[in-house]
Amino acid sequence: MLEIKNLHVKLEEEDKVILKGVNLTVEAGKVHAIMGPNGSGKSTLSYVLAGRDGYEVTEGSATLDGEELLEMEPEVRAAAGLFLAFQYPVEIPGVGNMTFMRTALNAQRKVRGEEEMSAGDFLKLVREKAKALKIDADMMKRPVNVGFSGGEKKRNEILQMAVLEPRMCILDETDSGLDVDALKLVSEGVNALRDAGRGFLVITHYQRLLDHIQPDVVHIMANGRIVKTGGPELALEVEKNGYADILAAEEA
Amino acid sequence: MAEALPKDDLLAARIAGLSFPNEGWQAPARFDALARLTAMGLPGRRDEYWRYTDPASFNRAEPFPAPTFDDDGEGMVFEGIDRLRLVFVDGVFDAEASDPLALDHVEIGLLSAAQSDIHWARELYGVLEARGQVPVKRPFAALNTAFATEGVLIRVTGYVPRPIALIYIHSSDTSDAMLHHCIRVESGADVTILESGPAAARFTKVMEVDVAEGGRFHHIRAQGRDHDRRASTHIFARVAGKGLFKSFTLTANGVMTRNEAVIELVGDEAVAHVAGAAMGDGRFHHDDTVFVTHEGECCESRQVFKKVLKNGATGVFQGKILVKPGAQKTDGYQISQSLLLDGDSVFLAKPELEIYADDVKCSHGSTSGAIDETALFYLRSRGVPLKAAQSLLVLAFLAEAIQEIENEEIAEDIRQRLENWLARHEH
Numbered sequence: 021m022l023e024i025k026n027l028h029v030k031l032e033e034e035d036k037v038i039l040k041g042v043n044l045t046v047e048a049g050k051v052h053a054i055m056g057p058n059g060s061g062k063s064t065l066s067y068v069l070a071g072r073d074g075y076e077v078t079e080g081s082a083t084l085d086g087e088e089l090l091e092m093e094p095e096v097r098a099a100a101g102l103f104l105a106f107q108y109p110v111e112i113p114g115v116g117n118m119t120f121m122r123t124a125l126n127a128q129r130k131v132r133g134e135e136e137m138s139a140g141d142f143l144k145l146v147r148e149k150a151k152a153l154k155i156d157a158d159m160m161k162r163p164v165n166v167g168f169s170g171g172e173k174k175r176n177e178i179l180q181m182a183v184l185e186p187r188m189c190i191l192d193e194t195d196s197g198l199d200v201d202a203l204k205l206v207s208e209g210v211n212a213l214r215d216a217g218r219g220f221l222v223i224t225h226y227q228r229l230l231d232h233i234q235p236d237v238v239h240i241m242a243n244g245r246i247v248k249t250g251g252p253e254l255a256l257e258v259e260k261n262g263y264a265d266i267l268a269a270e271e272a
Numbered sequence: 273m274a275e276a277l278p279k280d281d282l283l284a285a286r287i288a289g290l291s292f293p294n295e296g297w298q299a300p301a302r303f304d305a306l307a308r309l310t311a312m313g314l315p316g317r318r319d320e321y322w323r324y325t326d327p328a329s330f331n332r333a334e335p336f337p338a339p340t341f342d343d344d345g346e347g348m349v350f351e352g353i354d355r356l357r358l359v360f361v362d363g364v365f366d367a368e369a370s371d372p373l374a375l376d377h378v379e380i381g382l383l384s385a386a387q388s389d390i391h392w393a394r395e396l397y398g399v400l401e402a403r404g405q406v407p408v409k410r411p412f413a414a415l416n417t418a419f420a421t422e423g424v425l426i427r428v429t430g431y432v433p434r435p436i437a438l439i440y441i442h443s444s445d446t447s448d449a450m451l452h453h454c455i456r457v458e459s460g461a462d463v464t465i466l467e468s469g470p471a472a473a474r475f476t477k478v479m480e481v482d483v484a485e486g487g488r489f490h491h492i493r494a495q496g497r498d499h500d501r502r503a504s505t506h507i508f509a510r511v512a513g514k515g516l517f518k519s520f521t522l523t524a525n526g527v528m529t530r531n532e533a534v535i536e537l538v539g540d541e542a543v544a545h546v547a548g549a550a551m552g553d554g555r556f557h558h559d560d561t562v563f564v565t566h567e568g569e570c571c572e573s574r575q576v577f578k579k580v581l582k583n584g585a586t587g588v589f590q591g592k593i594l595v596k597p598g599a600q601k602t603d604g605y606q607i608s609q610s611l612l613l614d615g616d617s618v619f620l621a622k623p624e625l626e627i628y629a630d631d632v633k634c635s636h637g638s639t640s641g642a643i644d645e646t647a648l649f650y651l652r653s654r655g656v657p658l659k660a661a662q663s664l665l666v667l668a669f670l671a672e673a674i675q676e677i678e679n680e681e682i683a684e685d686i687r688q689r690l691e692n693w694l695a696r697h698e699h
């Protein structure tokens with residue numbers, strides 16, 4: 021489904037190289053996790069896939085169902101089914117949460133040649149999804165993420181994902197800042213979306229998220245590369261011993 | 273060229289072609305205004321409040337011509353709102369096109385109507401304008417009081433649910449209109465005044481608003497889309513205890529607009545909110561010059577001015593809050609912001625606070641910036657197309673000003689106009 025090949029990325033404004041040949045394939049129906057030290061390039065990878073400005077791809081490719089992602093505008097990627105839950109969700113004063121989500125959903129439907137969803141149907145849909153994530157109606161009326169707590173922002177990301185039903189979901193540290201109960205709710209939200217046609221790329225620092233969202237594959241990213249790939253046991257190893265052993269083995 | 277003449281000759285040339293209506297109850301006020309004007313002369317670039325805006329096109333005897341405008345099917349603003357319609361064409365009242373001047377709890381008449389020596393508006397006409405000449409000179413307001421050819425005199429005595437709409441049609445390329453309105457909101461009364469349209473090639477307007485104890489005045493205007501129109505407008509307001517004054521202005525296009533608002537909160541617990549949203553693309557100069565004086569205790573004032581500028585447009589904001597001695601517990605707020613859609617546009621702001629009481633809360637801020645790229649990316653990453661995302665963010669930028677419109681139906685109309693403007697002015 022998502023296929024990243026030998027991806028090299030540098031900053032547009034500086035001569036700083038961040039990704040140095042990333043190779044990664046996420047198959048439909050699978051959950052892949054990426055772990056790795058701070059600054060290793062995990063968020064950069066997610067941003068480059070989502071189409072944020074400021075990065076320059078110097079080599080390699082990334083495709084979604086065979087289509088070259090890196091050539092598309094961000095909104096086209098979204099309509100194609102790509103979704104990024106941001107590590108730092110953005111506050112947008114003056115834009116209502118509901119307006120935002122409805123505009124996004126209808127824009128995507130339009131691209132896919134589907135009919136617009138009416139305000140009534142949309143309200144019903146959002147209410148149902150919000151309830152499952154224990155997001156209260158009041159939050160929906162407020163401007164996007166403005167005045168939301170850290171955990172509320174993360175839940176709002178998952179709500180958007182639940183509403184938009186993307187086929188390829190990238191979650192960047194969605195667990196950080198969540199309390200134990202919220203972590204469970206968010207994981208349930210993710211698990212509810214797991215199906216044979218959908219892929220997940222879950223970036224996290226902690227095993228505890230992976231207790232709830234069982235990954236099929238775990239990757240370790242360091243210094244702009246995937247340095248090790250394994251099963252769920254790899255995450256347990258990191259939890260126990262940190263990255264030192266893995267990185268040392270890689271150096272050798 | 274007239275502009276090169278000494279000041280007195282400039283003034284002489286400016287008024288040479290105007291007729292001076294000196295009959296009935298208005299005569300004393302008009303003579304006084306002419307005397308004020310003669311004493312102060314017309315403004316020049318060296319005057320403190322004309323540094324950012326060139327008064328030359330208002331000083332000229334003849335207006336620069338402005339072709340009338342084809343709105344390309346957008347239709348007139350407020351058309352869907354149930355309102356009492358008063359139509360002025362190039363500054364001339366059009367009785368045929370207007371509704372009968374009758375509305376419950378409202379006494380309404382024309383400035384040009386037959387003159388007797390007694391009229392309630394005698395207490396108002398030129399009175400607030402004269403008060404507003406200190407400490408900042410406003411020559412075009414005095415010119416207007418002296419020479420205005422038409423206007424409405426509205427006295428409101430109760431709650432009036434139906435807005436009174438002043439509709440200004442521009443039909444001649446060289447029209448030079450001068451209107452002067454007086455509005456008295458009696459104790460406990462409540463009225464909404466709408467103004468719309470370009471009015472003329474050059475429009476000079478004064479509106480004097482006197483809000484008595486507990487009265488409520490709402491004002492929403494949309495200044496026509498004609499690109500070459502010029503306008504110099506003034507609102508002078510005096511708000512008594514527990515009174516409310518609210519004014520919102522939408523300006524989309526117009527080569528030259530100067531909107532002055534001079535508001536005095538004279539009684540305790542009075543409230544005044546003035547707001548504006550201005551949209552300029554290319555040849556556009558828009559100036560909001562606002563002066564709010566707090567005299568009563570526990571009064572609240574808000575100035576919220578937002579400008580969206582592109583392609584070399586210029587925005588000006590000169591806003592002042594003056595808190596007089598004894599105006600304790602004043603709550604004053606002022607914000608002026610511009611959103612520059614490209615690198616060519618200019619925003620000039622002069623926020624001022626002058627405070628002579630110790631127990632007050634006053635804040636002011638002025639910013640100028642581009643669209644937030646992070647927010648733009650966030651919206652797009654959810655599937656919102658670039659143009660739609662930009663529109664959402666521009667409307668979000670304007671939201672604080674639009675919020676000042678209490679009537680949701682009217683606010684929605686304004687919002688729609690803004691969206692249309694953005695759609696027409698996409699890069």
Ligand SMILES: Nc1ncnc2c1ncn2[C@@H]1O[C@H](COP(=O)(O)OP(=O)(O)OP(=O)(O)O)[C@@H](O)[C@H]1O
Nearest residue numbers: 031038056057058059060061062063064065074107
């Ligand atoms: N726009 C930028 N300007 C400067 N440096 C950048 C920029 N974007 C990324 N970097 C740098 O690139 C490196 C990788 O950053 P990235 O955010 O991708 O790391 P990460 O793996 O997500 O880390 P964390 O676990 O702390 O979230 C870091 O050294 C970071 O400082």
Ligand SMILES: [Mg+2]
Nearest residue numbers: 062063064107
């Ligand atoms: Mg990160």
